[in-house]
Amino acid sequence: MARSPRPDAVSPTPTLAQLRALVAVTDAGGFSEAAAELGVSQSTLSEAVGKLEDLAGRPLLRRGPAGTVPTGAGARVLGHARAALQAAADVMLAAQEPDELRGTLRIASYRSAATHLLPPALVAFRARHPGVRVQLLDSEADACGGGEHAVRSGVVDVAVVVRDDLSDLTLQPLAHDEYLFVAPQSRGEHPVVIEEIGQQTLFLPPSRDTCHLRIRAYLNGHGLSLTNLVENGQDSVILSMVAHGLGVTIMPRLALLPLPPGLLTLPLPVPLLRPLALAVQPQRAQLPVIRAFTDTLIRTLNAPAGAGGPPLPQPAGRAADPAQLH
Structure with a gap:
């Protein structure tokens, strides 16, 4: 039954507690689950x-077989509720002094970048800002739904993303990660031709993966029809298959470190790059804690490997050009 707006509510203003309850129930899929996560009673959330529904004049949630989900109006409200909660939290973050940072910084990243690019920056950041707790999430996990989505929805504060058409986010360029052809070592190091890729079994991650989409677009753009494509979600399994002579693959160089025995890497006939960047919501880019982490990450990426910088990859088959990595 639709709720009628309160006659005295000329300009209704919800409280943060009401918005937080709506978001919590939606994310948890039910009132009891949300109450357990927040440590409050179910009646408190229901109230x-x-x-909030009284103020809106209509239902915002409905119970169904799959749990409690937003109504049409609830779905429209939800993004604004998340933004309001984030803005309220950012008020206190903005008041912090750069040398007295506190709180939690949530970072989403591809596994390869988290393994090879972020650790030196995290060490330096923790030493400089011990009061900040860092949470590192896998941007390819279902809970994130992709780094860009995680930043937009407020699940994380910053994310390492591929710098494509993301005009709604502020992007700090980080590195150009080159895709490499990977084959058994017995192949030899003669140059790769496009036709060779189509003549063998090609192992790629699942079709929803951003690397799969990028590689497939590259190959389709060169007129290559993928008739022998095998998908697998584990890089280690793909590389083992290739090492045993069952096919070839294409991967970003960061994902290939350290290169397992029995494999070689070679440049593609025409370079294919994965331009990595740090993404943040524009209105949050200058928050002291986000600014401090961004500056730390850029400093460590530009530092020589022996001086605390990350061990930028030097794949077999061709030496990496450091200028392409910054």
Whole structure:
């Protein structure tokens, strides 16, 4: 039954507690689950959501076989509720002094970047800002739904993403990660031709993966039809298959470190790059904690490997050009 707006609510303003209840119930899929996560009673959440629905004049949540989900109006409200909660939290973050940072910094990243690019920056950041707790999430996990989505929805504060058409986010360029052809060592190091890739079994990650999409677009753009494509979600399995002579693959160089025995890497006939960047919501880019982490990451990426910088990859088959990595 639709709720009628309160006659005295000329300009209704929800409280943060009401918005937090709506977001919590939606994310948890139910009132009891959300109450357990927040450490409050189910009746407290029900009352908060009920008052919010009174202000809105219509239901915002509905119970169904799959749990509690937003109504059409609830779905429209949800993004604004998340933004309001984030803005309220950012008020206190903005008031912090750069040398007295506190709180939690949530970072989403591809596994390869998290393994090879982020650790030196995290060490330096923790030494400089011990009051900040860092949470590192896998941007390819279902909970994130992709780094860009995680930043937009407020699940994380910053994310390492591929710098494509993301005009709604502020992007700090990090590195150009080159895709390499990977084959058994017995192949030899003669140059790769496009036709060779189509003549063998090609192992790639699942079709929803950003690397799969990027590689497939590259090959389709060169007129290559993938008739012998095998998908697998584990890089280690793919590389083992290739090492045993069952096919070839194409991977970013960061994902190939350290290169397992029995494999060689070679440049593609026409370079294919994965331009990595750090993404943040524009209105949050200058928050002291985000600014401090961004500056630390850029400093460590530009530092020589022996001076605390990351061990930028030097793949077999061709020496890496450091100028292409910054």
